Amino acid sequence: xxxxxxxxxxxxFEEAFSTISEIRxxxxxxxxxxxxxxxxxxxxxxxxxxxxxxxxPVPKFSLFGAIFGAIFGFLFLxxxxxxxxxxxxxxxxxxxxxxxxxxxxxxxxxxxxxxTVIGFMINARLMTKRHPLYSEKVSLDQVGVMLELDxxxxxxLKELFKKHKVLEIREEVSQ
Amino acid sequence: MQTxxxxxxxxxxxINEDVLRSMENPRMGYWVALAACVAMIMCAVLxxxxxxxxxxxxxxxxxxxxxxxxxxxxxxxxxxxxSGTLLSAILHIIQADWRKPIYRFAEAMxxxxxxxxxxxxxxxxxxxxxxxxxxxxxxxxxIWPNFRSPLVWDAFAITTYMTSSALFLFIGxxxxxxxxxxxxxxxRQKLYTVLSLGWQGDDRQWRHFRRIYLMMACFLIPLxxxxxxxxxxxxxxxxxxxxxxxxxxxxxxxxALYSGCAAIITLFILLRYFFRFDEYMTIPIxxxxxxxxxxxxxxxxxxxxxxFAATWYGHDPVAKELLIQKFIGPHAPFFWTMLFCGSVxxxxxxxxxxxxHMPTMFVVSLFLNLGMWLERWMIVTPTLSFSHQxxxxxxxxxxxxxxxxxxxxxxxxxxxxxxxxxxxPSVSMYEVKEMVFHRRHYHSDELExxxxxxxxxxxxxxxxxxxxx
Amino acid sequence: MSLKNILENWSHxxxxxxxxxxxxxEHMWGMAIDLNxxxxxxxxxxxxxxxxxxPTVGKDRxxxxxxxxxxxxxxxxxxxxxxxxxxxxxxxxxxxxxxxxQHCNAATCEPVCPVAATxxxxxxxxxxxxxxxxxxxxCSNNCPYRLRYxxxxxxxxxxxxxxxxxxxxPDLSVRDKGVMEKCTFxxxxxxxxxxxxxxxxxxxKDGDVVTACAQTCPTxxxxxxxxxxxxxxxxxxxxxxxxxxxxxxxxxxxxELRGYRVLEGLNTDPCVMYMDRVREx
Numbered sequence: 001x002x003x004x005x006x007x008x009x010x011x012x013f014e015e016a017f018s019t020i021s022e023i024r025x026x027x028x029x030x031x032x033x034x035x036x037x038x039x040x041x042x043x044x045x046x047x048x049x050x051x052x053x054x055x056x057p058v059p060k061f062s063l064f065g066a067i068f069g070a071i072f073g074f075l076f077l078x079x080x081x082x083x084x085x086x087x088x089x090x091x092x093x094x095x096x097x098x099x100x101x102x103x104x105x106x107x108x109x110x111x112x113x114x115x116t117v118i119g120f121m122i123n124a125r126l127m128t129k130r131h132p133l134y135s136e137k138v139s140l141d142q143v144g145v146m147l148e149l150d151x152x153x154x155x156x157l158k159e160l161f162k163k164h165k166v167l168e169i170r171e172e173v174s175q
Numbered sequence: 176m177q178t179x180x181x182x183x184x185x186x187x188x189x190i191n192e193d194v195l196r197s198m199e200n201p202r203m204g205y206w207v208a209l210a211a212c213v214a215m216i217m218c219a220v221l222x223x224x225x226x227x228x229x230x231x232x233x234x235x236x237x238x239x240x241x242x243x244x245x246x247x248x249x250x251x252x253x254x255x256x257x258s259g260t261l262l263s264a265i266l267h268i269i270q271a272d273w274r275k276p277i278y279r280f281a282e283a284m285x286x287x288x289x290x291x292x293x294x295x296x297x298x299x300x301x302x303x304x305x306x307x308x309x310x311x312x313x314x315x316x317x318i319w320p321n322f323r324s325p326l327v328w329d330a331f332a333i334t335t336y337m338t339s340s341a342l343f344l345f346i347g348x349x350x351x352x353x354x355x356x357x358x359x360x361x362x363r364q365k366l367y368t369v370l371s372l373g374w375q376g377d378d379r380q381w382r383h384f385r386r387i388y389l390m391m392a393c394f395l396i397p398l399x400x401x402x403x404x405x406x407x408x409x410x411x412x413x414x415x416x417x418x419x420x421x422x423x424x425x426x427x428x429x430x431a432l433y434s435g436c437a438a439i440i441t442l443f444i445l446l447r448y449f450f451r452f453d454e455y456m457t458i459p460i461x462x463x464x465x466x467x468x469x470x471x472x473x474x475x476x477x478x479x480x481x482x483f484a485a486t487w488y489g490h491d492p493v494a495k496e497l498l499i500q501k502f503i504g505p506h507a508p509f510f511w512t513m514l515f516c517g518s519v520x521x522x523x524x525x526x527x528x529x530x531x532h533m534p535t536m537f538v539v540s541l542f543l544n545l546g547m548w549l550e551r552w553m554i555v556t557p558t559l560s561f562s563h564q565x566x567x568x569x570x571x572x573x574x575x576x577x578x579x580x581x582x583x584x585x586x587x588x589x590x591x592x593x594x595x596x597x598x599x600p601s602v603s604m605y606e607v608k609e610m611v612f613h614r615r616h617y618h619s620d621e622l623e624x625x626x627x628x629x630x631x632x633x634x635x636x637x638x639x640x641x642x643x644x
Numbered sequence: 645m646s647l648k649n650i651l652e653n654w655s656h657x658x659x660x661x662x663x664x665x666x667x668x669x670e671h672m673w674g675m676a677i678d679l680n681x682x683x684x685x686x687x688x689x690x691x692x693x694x695x696x697x698x699p700t701v702g703k704d705r706x707x708x709x710x711x712x713x714x715x716x717x718x719x720x721x722x723x724x725x726x727x728x729x730x731x732x733x734x735x736x737x738x739x740x741x742x743x744x745x746q747h748c749n750a751a752t753c754e755p756v757c758p759v760a761a762t763x764x765x766x767x768x769x770x771x772x773x774x775x776x777x778x779x780x781x782x783c784s785n786n787c788p789y790r791l792r793y794x795x796x797x798x799x800x801x802x803x804x805x806x807x808x809x810x811x812x813x814p815d816l817s818v819r820d821k822g823v824m825e826k827c828t829f830x831x832x833x834x835x836x837x838x839x840x841x842x843x844x845x846x847x848x849k850d851g852d853v854v855t856a857c858a859q860t861c862p863t864x865x866x867x868x869x870x871x872x873x874x875x876x877x878x879x880x881x882x883x884x885x886x887x888x889x890x891x892x893x894x895x896x897x898x899x900e901l902r903g904y905r906v907l908e909g910l911n912t913d914p915c916v917m918y919m920d921r922v923r924e925x
Contacts, residue, residue, distance in 0.1 A: 038378040041187060041350075042609045043385055047378050054379070058386040062394070079646035080311060080319045082657055084760070091750025091913065092323060094657040095650070099323045102405065103331050109398045110335040113391060117342050120387040124380040126349075126372040134375045136357040139350075141187035141608075146377070230821030231779070232796035237709030239790045241781035301779015301794065301822030308759045308778055318776075319760070326758035326780055413786040414752050414910055559785065563907055566718040566743070567790035569709055 004154050005172040007133045007146040008161035013040070016143040017050050019164045023147075024050075028156045031149050039135075039144035058119045065115020066108050073107025074100055132172050142167065180273045180459045181607070183614035190455075190607050194351075194600045195358055197450040201597055204449075212590035219583020222576045223298060231301050235574030239567045240559045244577040245299035246409075247552040248584060251434065252292030253333070253406050254427070254547065258435020259285025259340065260399040263347065264392035272613060273463050275606040276455040279351075280446060280592075281439050282344040283601070287591040288438075289337045291584050296329065298580060325408040332405040339398055343391045349374050350384070350605040366598075403431045410554060416494035417501075417558035422485065426478040433475050433517070434547035436468040440540035442592070444533050446601060455602050458531050465524040465536065468543070472521035479518065493563050500561045501553065505570045510553050516546025671848070672768035672871040672889070673829050674915035675858070676881040677742060680902075680922055681865035684740035688857035688866060689715045692744070694811070695830060695856035697818050699803030705796075712793040714827040715744040715857050739921060742866070744857065745770060745791045745827035746906065746914030749889060753783035753792060761824070768871070768915065769829055779822040788907050792826045795819050829868070830855040850876040871915065887917045 010016040016038065024033045033052060040047070048054070077100045121127060131146075138144050147157060154171070161169055226233055236243055259282035266274040297306050309320050309330045320327045353374035356367035374380060407427035410418035420426075443464065447456040486498045501510045523529045523539050530536065561568050595601070650657070692698065692715040701711045718741040747770045754762050754770065761776035762783055772792075784792035798821040804812060812818060815832035819825050830853075837853035850869050858866040869878035871889065885903025887894055892911045894904055902920040 039376045040378070040381065041376060042605050042612060043381040044612075047381065051378055054382060056383050056386040058383050059390055062390045066394075075647060075650070076311075077322050078650050078657075081322060082650050082653065083317055083646055084319045085317065092755055094660055095654075096323050099328070102328055102401075102408075103322060105401060106328075106331045106335045106398075106405075109394050109401075110338060113335075113339045113342060113394050116387055116390045116394070117346065120346070120383050121372070124383040126374065126380070128373050130373050130375045131377075138376050139354045139357045140191055144376075230795065230797040232705070232710055232821075235708075236781075236794075236796065238711070238793055239709070239784070241784045241794060296780075299780070301781065301824075302777070303822075305759075305778045308776070321755070321757050321760035323755040324758040324782065325756065326782055330758070409782075413756065414788060414912075415786065562790065563788040563910070564718075564743075564790045566716075566720070566741075571709065 002151060003148055003174050004151055005131075005133050005146060005148055005174065006154055006157055006161075007039070007135070007144050007170045008158075008166040009135060009137055009142045009144050009168040009170075010164065011142060011167055013044055013046075013143055015164045015166075016040075016145050017046070019145055019160060019166075020050050022160060022164075027160055028149075028153050031147060031153050031157065035147050035149060037146040037148075039138045039146060041139055041141060041143075056123065058116060058123055061119025062112050062116040065119075066112035068115070069111025070104050070108040072111070073104035076107075077103055133170050135168075135170065137168075177458050179457070179614075180463075181276065181457060181610055181614065182454060183611050185454060185607075185611055187608050187611070190604050190611070191354055191358070193452070193454070194602050194604050194607075195355070197452070197602070198355075198597055198600060205593065205597070209590065209593050212586040212593060215586025216583050216590060219580045219586070222579035222583070226298075226576055226580075227303060233574060234576045235571060236577075237569070237571055239562065239569055240556065240571045242299065242555055242559065243571070244552065244573045244581050245295050247555045248548070248581045249292050249295035249299075250406055250427070250551040250554070251548045252288045252295070252584065252588070253403065254431035254434045254551070255288040255438050255544075256285040256292065256336070256340070256435065257399050257403060257428070257431035258439050259283070259344075260395050261432055261435060262439065263343065264395040264399070267388070267392045268396070271463075272610050273460050275610045276452075276457075276602050277439065277443060277460060277464070278606075279344075279348070279599075279603045280442055280596070280601045281435075282340065282347065283592065283595045283599070284435075284438060284442060285340045286337070286344055287588050287595070289333065289340065290591060291588045293333055293337065294584065294587070296326070325405065325412045328405045328408060332402045336398055336402045339391070339395055343395055345370075346384075346387060346391060347603065348599060350376065351600045351603060354604055355600065399431075400428055403427045410558075415558050415562050416491065417486075417497045417554070419494075420482055420485075422478055422482055426475070426482065429471060429475040429478055430547060430550055433468065433471045434544050436464065436471055437540045437543035437547065440464055440468065440536055441544070444537045444540075446596070448533070450596075450601070452602060455607055461533075461536070462527070462530050465530045469521050469524040472517065472524070472543070476518040479514075497557060497561050501557050504557070504561070506553060506557050506560070509549050510557075513546050513549035513553055516542050517550060520546065668766070669768050669872065670766045671834075671873075672915065673747065673834065673853075674768075674869065674871040674878055674882070674889075674917070675744075675829075675855075676867045676878050676885075676903075676917045676919065678865045678867075678919045679740065680919065681861075681863040682740050682742060682921075683863060684717055684719060684738070685862065686717050687860045687862060688742055689713060689717055691856040691860035692827070695813060695833075696828070697812050697816060699799035699818075701797075701799055701803070710796040712795070712799070712825065714791075714793065714825070715742060717741075718743050741906075741918070742857070743789060743791060743906070744916070745829075746789055746912070746916045747829060748912040748914045750911060750913045752786045752788065752910075752912055756782045756786045758782065767834065769831065769834075770826075771831070772824060772826055772828070774817060774819055774823045774825065777823045779824065781824060783824055788910055788912065792824050795821050795823045795825065797821055849873070850878075881919075882917055885917060885919060889913060889915070 020033060020036055023031055023036060036051060038047060038051060078095045081095050133146055135144060149157065158169055262274045262281045263278040297303060300306055309327060311320055349371055352367050352371035356364060356371045359367055404424035407423040411420060411423040413419055443456055443461060446452055483498060486494045520539060520542055560570055696714060698712050698714060705711060720739050751770045754764065758780055759776055759778050761773045763771055765771045781794055784794060800818045833855060834853050838848055841848045841852055850873055855868045858868040867878045867881060869876035871879055871882065873879060885901055887903040887905065890913060892908055903917050904920060905914045905917055
C-alpha cells in the first residue's frame with residue numbers, strides 16, 4: 001500500500017502548533033495527532049502539550065545501567081580481591097569495603113552513562129538514514145510538520161497547511 | 176550600558192551564520208598560535224624522551240621528593256576540567272540559561288584538560304612502559320591492581336570522567352553538528368554527516384534528547400565531585416602531615432571549580448575577541464561568571480583558613496611544624512603568592528567597573544590560575560620536604576625536564592583547543608536559539624527592566640518583536 | 645566460582661587481616677637495636693651496601709638526594725641538654741639512629757601501591773616485588789620513615805666497573821631504573837637459612853639467620869630474629885622492654901624500660917624496636 005508523506009514548513013512555532021491543534025480536533029478524518037512528526041531547530045517546551053505525552057524510556061536505561069554498574073562493579077572488585085593471593089595487606093582486610101564503595105560508585109556512573117547513551121541512540125532512532133523529506137531549513141529557523149497518511153487525505157492536509165500560512169510543502173510517496 | 180544577557184531579537188539565521196563563520200578560514204594568527212603550541216609540545220616530548228631513556232633522575236626528583244611538579248600539574252589540570260561540568264550540568268539543572276552561549280567551549284575545555292591531566296600520571300611513572308598494569312584486566316597469573324590504592328581510584332575516576340564528559344560534550348553537540356552538516360562541503364560534510372548520527376530534529380529526537388541531557392547532567396555532577404575527591408584522596412588517604420587532612424575533598428573540589436571558572440574567563444575573553452562573539456558572549460554573562468568565580472574564591476579561602484586553623488589547634492606537632500614551614504620556610508614566597516592570587520586578587524571580581532573591563536579580567540583570570548597552580552604545588556611539595564622524619568628534611572628545585580613537560584602540557588591543551596574551535600562550533604547554536612526564543616516569549620519586559628535597571632540606565636522602550644522565529 | 649567463593653569465605657576476607665591475611669604467619673622477623681651500644685660507626689650501612697648489591701651513586705647524585713642507602717645512620721646533633729651547643733665537644737650532643745625498613749605490620753606503603761608491588765609475606769616481611777613495580781613512588785611518599793629509595797638512574801651501568809662487578813652478591817638481583825627498593829631484612833639470607841633448616845629436617849632456630857648489619861655491628865647493637873620464636877634473643881629483648889606488636893603506645897612509666905618503636909603513634913606497628921640511649925644528665 002502506498003504511503004504518502006507530506007511536510008509543511010512554517011516560519012514559527014505558533015503556526016505549526018495551531019495546525020497540529022486542528023489535526024487533533026479531527027479537522028481531517030482519519031488523521032490523528034499520532035501521525036504527526038514535528039521537526040524543529042530547537043526543543044520547544046510545549047511540544048509535549050501539543051503532541052501529547054509520548055514518553056521516553058531513556059531514564060529507565062539510566063536506572064538499569066546504574067544498578068548494573070554498581071552491582072557488577074562491586075562483585076568484580078570483590079572477586080578480583082578474593083582471588084588475588086599476594087596482595088598487600090597494610091593491616092587491612094582482603095575485601096576492603098571503603099575502596100570498593102568508591103570504585104563501585106565510579107562504575108555505577110560509568111555504566112549509567114553508557115547505558116543512557118545507548119538508550120538514547122536506540123530510542124531517538126539515531127544512526128539511521130535521514131527521512132527523505134528532511135529539510136535543511138529545519139536546522140536553520142523553520143518548523144516542519146510532517147504527516148504520514150493515505151492518498152485521500154493529502155489534499156485536505158495541504159489545504160489545512162495553507163490555512164496556517166505554510167511557507168513550503170514537500171511530499172514523498174513510498175511503497 | 177548593556178544589561179541583557181543576550182539581545183532577544185537576534186534572528187536564528189544570524190546565529191547559525193555567526194557561529195559557522197567562526198569555524199571557517201583560519202587566519203594567519205591561528206596558524207602561528209597552532210605552531211607555537213606544537214613547538215611547546217615538542218619541548219615536552221624531547222624532555223620526556225630524555226627522561227624515558229635515562230630514568231627519573233634528570234627530572235630533579237630525589238629522596239624524599241618523589242613527587243613534584245608532575246603530580247601538582249596533574250591535579251591542576253584535573254581541577255580545570257571541573258568548570259565544564261559546573262557550567263553545563265549544575266547550571267543546566269538550576270536552569271540558569273545564561274550558561275548557554277558559553278558552556279560548549281567550557282565542556283571542550285573539560286575534555287581537553289582531562290586529556291592533558293591524564294598524561295601526567297603516565298609521565299611521572301618510573302617505568303612508563305608498564306603503565307597498563309594499573310588497569311584491571313584479567314591476567315592468567317591471577318594478578319590484579321591493588322584496588323586499595325588511591326592511584327587506582329584515580330585511574331577509574333579519570334576514565335569514567337573522560338568517557339562521560341566526552342559523551343556529554345558529543346551528545347550536546349549533535350544538533351549543532353547537524354547544522355554544520357547542512358551547511359558544509361567537502362571533508363567537513365563527510366565528517367559531520369557521520370558525527371551528527373542522522374539528526375533531523377524531529378520531536379522524537381528532541382524528546383529523548385531532553386531526557387538524556389538531564390540524565391547525563393545528573394550523572395556528571397556527582398561524578399565531578401567524586402573525581403576531585405578521589406584526586407584529593409591521593410593525599411588525604413596518606414598519613415603524611417599536610418596531606419592527611421579531612422577537609423581535602425571539599426577543598427579540592429572548591430579549588431577545581433575555582434581554577435575552572437578562571438580558565439573560563441580567560442577563554443571567554445579570547446573567543447569573544449578573536450571570533451567577535453560580542454553578541455553571544457556578552458558582558459552581563461561575563462559578569463555572572465565573575466560573580467560565580469568570586470563566590471567560589473571565597474569558599475576556597477574559607478576552606479584554606481579552616482585548614483590552617485584545624486592544623487594549628489589540632490596540636491599535631493608535625494603538621495604544625497609543616498604549616499610554619501609553609502609560611503616562613505623555603506616555600507614561603509610561593510605560598511604567599513598563592514594566598515595573594517587565590518584570596519586577595521579575586522576581590523577585583525567584586526567591583527562592577529573592573530568586572531566589565533575585559534583586559535583587566537583577562538590578566539586577573541591568568542593570575543587566579545597561577546595561584547591555583549601554586550596551590551597544588553604547595554600541597555604536594557612542602558609535605559615531602561618536611562615530614563615526620565627530620566633526617567629526611569630536604570629542599571629541592573625541579574629541573575628543566577620537569578618544567579619543560581609542564582610547559583609542554585599547556586601547548587598540548589592549547590593545540591587541542593585550537594583544533595576544536597575550528598572543527599566544532601564553540602558556541603552552542605541550538606541552545607542560543609532556545610535562549611533567544613525563551614527570552615522573547617517568556618520574559619516580561621517590565622520585570623526585566625525592574626531587575627536589570629541600574630542608575631543611569633535609559634528606559635528601553637523598544638518592544639521586542641514577536642514576529643517570526 | 646568466585647561469587648560462591650566470596651559468599652562462603654566472606655568473614656575470612658573481611659577479618660583475616662587480624663590474623664595475618666591469606667596466611668598464618670610462619671615467622672615474624674624482627675629486630676632490637678640498642679642505641680646504648682651504637683657508636684654510629686656506619687659499619688652496618690657498609691655491610692648492607694655489600695650484601696644487597698646497592699650501587700654507589702657518586703658524590704653529586706648523593707648530594708642531590710638520589711642515592712640508595714637501605715640502612716642509613718641518622719645523626720642528630722641538636723640536643724642542647726646533652727651539650728649539643730658545646731662548640732668544643734659537639735659529639736657529646738650527638739645521637740645516632742640506624743634506620744632500615746621497619747617492616748611494619750600495618751605498613752602505610754602497602755595499600756597505596758597501585759599495582760600491588762609491595763605486600764606482606766608469610767614471614768611478616770614487607771616485601772617489594774621489583775618486577776611488578778611501575779615506579780609510581782607513592783609508597784615512598786607514604787612512608788613516614790622515608791625508608792624507601794628509588795632507582796632514579798640505571799645505576800648498575802656505572803656503579804661496578806670491571807672487575808668490581810665480580811663482587812656482586814649472586815643471591816639477589818641488581819635493580820634497573822624506575823624501581824622502588826628498600827631493606828629486605830636480607831631476604832636472601834632468610835631464604836638460605838630456611839632452606840638449610842629444611843634440608844636438615846628441622847625448624848629454623850635462632851641464629852640461623854643473621855642479617856648483614858647485625859653480623860657486622862662491632863658492638864652487637866643490632867639483634868635480629870624471629871619474634872614468634874619464644875627462645876629467640878630478640879623476643880626476650882622485646883619482652884624485657886615490654887614492647888609488643890599490635891600495641892601503639894608503650895608504657896614508659898617505668899624508668900628502666902627503654903624500648904620504643906619509631907613513630908609508634910602512627911600505628912604502623914613496626915617490627916624494629918629501639919632501646920633508648922641512657923645518658924648521664
